[in-house]
Amino acid sequence: MTASAHGPTASEYVVHHLTHLNTLGGPQKHIVDFSVLNLDTLFYSIVLGVLTVYLLYRAAKKATSGVPTRFQAAVEILVEMVADQAKGVIHSAESRKFVAPLGLTVFLWILFMNTMDLLPVDLLPRIWEGVYAAMGGDPHHAYMRVVPTADVNATLGMSIGVLLICLYYNVKIKGFGGWLHELFTAPFGSHPVLYPINFLMQIIEFLAKTLSHGLRLFGNMYAGELIFILIALLGGTATVLGFVGHVLAGTAWAIFHILIIVLQAFIFMMLTLVYVGQAHEGH
Amino acid sequence: MNLNATLIAQLVVFFILGWFTMKYVWPPIVKALDERSAKIAEGLAAADKAKADLALAEKKAVEELRKAREEAAQLRAAADKQIAKLMEEARAEAARLIAQAREAAEQEARAAVERIKDDLREEVARLAVAGAERILRREIDAKAHAELLANLKQELV
Numbered sequence: 292m293t294a295s296a297h298g299p300t301a302s303e304y305v306v307h308h309l310t311h312l313n314t315l316g317g318p319q320k321h322i323v324d325f326s327v328l329n330l331d332t333l334f335y336s337i338v339l340g341v342l343t344v345y346l347l348y349r350a351a352k353k354a355t356s357g358v359p360t361r362f363q364a365a366v367e368i369l370v371e372m373v374a375d376q377a378k379g380v381i382h383s384a385e386s387r388k389f390v391a392p393l394g395l396t397v398f399l400w401i402l403f404m405n406t407m408d409l410l411p412v413d414l415l416p417r418i419w420e421g422v423y424a425a426m427g428g429d430p431h432h433a434y435m436r437v438v439p440t441a442d443v444n445a446t447l448g449m450s451i452g453v454l455l456i457c458l459y460y461n462v463k464i465k466g467f468g469g470w471l472h473e474l475f476t477a478p479f480g481s482h483p484v485l486y487p488i489n490f491l492m493q494i495i496e497f498l499a500k501t502l503s504h505g506l507r508l509f510g511n512m513y514a515g516e517l518i519f520i521l522i523a524l525l526g527g528t529a530t531v532l533g534f535v536g537h538v539l540a541g542t543a544w545a546i547f548h549i550l551i552i553v554l555q556a557f558i559f560m561m562l563t564l565v566y567v568g569q570a571h572e573g574h
Numbered sequence: 575m576n577l578n579a580t581l582i583a584q585l586v587v588f589f590i591l592g593w594f595t596m597k598y599v600w601p602p603i604v605k606a607l608d609e610r611s612a613k614i615a616e617g618l619a620a621a622d623k624a625k626a627d628l629a630l631a632e633k634k635a636v637e638e639l640r641k642a643r644e645e646a647a648q649l650r651a652a653a654d655k656q657i658a659k660l661m662e663e664a665r666a667e668a669a670r671l672i673a674q675a676r677e678a679a680e681q682e683a684r685a686a687v688e689r690i691k692d693d694l695r696e697e698v699a700r701l702a703v704a705g706a707e708r709i710l711r712r713e714i715d716a717k718a719h720a721e722l723l724a725n726l727k728q729e730l731v
Contacts, residue, residue: 396591
């Protein structure tokens, strides 16, 4: 934490840590503003996404049916895991050709993005402060959030991606007419009185799926990040109690967070597969 | 939590990464996995076959061994029989030779006895004649009485 003579208050510290580096150069004023881009989220998610596909690509390039190296075996375990899960919920082999690889990428990518949470909360922001100051900027306005999945834009972006895939497969499998028919006749039945109710239910279902899909991941990672920030504040008191508390709480939370990181990545992948699988089935 | 265009950018990145994995990552890995599965299945099948072959070969070997042992026993029995037969023949031949030899010896002995008897007869006849000569030196004319002496000799047989 920035423990200078005019150090920030606890509240300033937390707010500073929760402000994105965006194209505005300061906090976003409106809740929804599509003229703004979060540069930090984009930077880390693209870097980690490229790292993900690069690692997978390296494994794929060297893949042989002979004795695998440890790295190849590790990637193969992941591939087998995703392939097995996909086989369980998506019964169309044709659809699996796209959805299973997507699931693998999503799992690894989210795993990497979540893992950014385990870096010390001040490490990268502090480096950025130095760089920003060196570029002639005011270090107090050097914002940086390093966990892309703790940005609701990133998680909702991905869950809307899954929604689009679901809509695509709904139309592809059932035909546009068939899907429209399902929108108005399921889940309650085919009767003119029930059409609006059915349609409303379907829309709510799509909305609920997509929102819960994105917000679950966001909420978990945001809360995790916030707790790391609070633990860092504890250490920032520069007392013996604060230091011991920081070490103990930080260690405990980090170890527990390893579980959350993997679990949330797995849940996101599984739900992606399940939702796409549901798009294949008629009500 | 503020919504902004990052959402759309993330959406695009999401699809690009998914597409990349589908195109360049998934197929080779799955292919390698399938190939390895096939290889392992082949290997296991080969191992099973080899095991079956081995069991068969062992059985065959035991069978051959048993056959060879039987044959050897048969040969030995035949040889024993042959030996016994040869021994029997030899014994019979020996017995025959001994009998022949005995026969010959007996014949010879009989001939000898006959000869000795003849000699003795001659001797006795000569002695008798000599005795009679001595007694009857004067009275007996060897020539006149030759027929008598020959009769006498005949009677001594």
